[in-house]
Amino acid sequence: MDAIEEFGPLELEQARKLFAGKCDFMLGVAALEQLPDTDLSEVAFAGRSNVGKSSLMNALTERTALARTSHTPGRTQQLNYFNLGDKIRLVDMPGYGYAKVSKTQREEWNQLIRNFLRGRPNLRCVFMLIDARHGLKDSDREIMKMLDDTAVSYRIIMTKADKVHESQHQALRDKTEKTLKEHSAAFPHIHLTSSVKGIGVPEFRAIIRSFAI
Ligand code: GDP
Numbered sequence: 001m002d003a004i005e006e007f008g009p010l011e012l013e014q015a016r017k018l019f020a021g022k023c024d025f026m027l028g029v030a031a032l033e034q035l036p037d038t039d040l041s042e043v044a045f046a047g048r049s050n051v052g053k054s055s056l057m058n059a060l061t062e063r064t065a066l067a068r069t070s071h072t073p074g075r076t077q078q079l080n081y082f083n084l085g086d087k088i089r090l091v092d093m094p095g096y097g098y099a100k101v102s103k104t105q106r107e108e109w110n111q112l113i114r115n116f117l118r119g120r121p122n123l124r125c126v127f128m129l130i131d132a133r134h135g136l137k138d139s140d141r142e143i144m145k146m147l148d149d150t151a152v153s154y155r156i157i158m159t160k161a162d163k164v165h166e167s168q169h170q171a172l173r174d175k176t177e178k179t180l181k182e183h184s185a186a187f188p189h190i191h192l193t194s195s196v197k198g199i200g201v202p203e204f205r206a207i208i209r210s211f212a213i
Helices: 009-020 051-062 102-116 138-150 165-179 200-208
Strands: 023-031 041-047 081-083 087-094 123-131 156-161 188-193
Touching: 009 081, 009 138, 041 051, 051 087, 051 156, 051 200, 087 200, 102 123, 102 138, 123 138, 138 188, 156 165, 165 188
Parallel strands: 041 087, 041 123, 123 156, 156 188
Antiparallel strands: 023 081, 081 087
């Protein structure tokens, strides 16, 4: 079993119901003064471009186009806010690590994200999405350092687990969790998912629900 947490059938069902309900796009935030009130808990999704972030957000909400791919021009440098049943907000962070962006764009990204992380008391957790085939890259480590520095709790969520043979899952877990020991704000366990095969998706819903008010 891939999930470390043991969720009972009731919790999984409650989480399924939450995600089967309303999930509306609220707004795209390009400047921090546009951020919504801090009255509702929020969780954010971060990851390198192409990590499978849109696919996973769509799989969670069983929608085909909740989150558009990070290649869609105009939505790349925004924090996209979704309201999940008035219980919790999902924040789709712009993808990073894309080779073709300019230095200025990268700096703008860093500025937006750093200020966001510093100023969001209701941000309960950042899910750092990592491609299970590639593991942690330097650009991921930079964000993890930013999260450690700003003391924002985060969890590693592996994507595309279907691309890694099951016999390799434990080794992947051991290797990544060893690294996590050096990161003060990281949850010590990883969670494996596949949007294509649905692996770990019900449990991920329950993890997110645990942060809802
Ligand atoms: P984003 O840029 O992080 O939003 O990534 P996308 O969701 O657009 O996915 C990038 C690519 O990875 C697409 O070609 C997807 O079809 C593929 N992909 C996403 N999730 C999975 C998965 O769970 N398994 C496999 N095998 N491919 C996936």
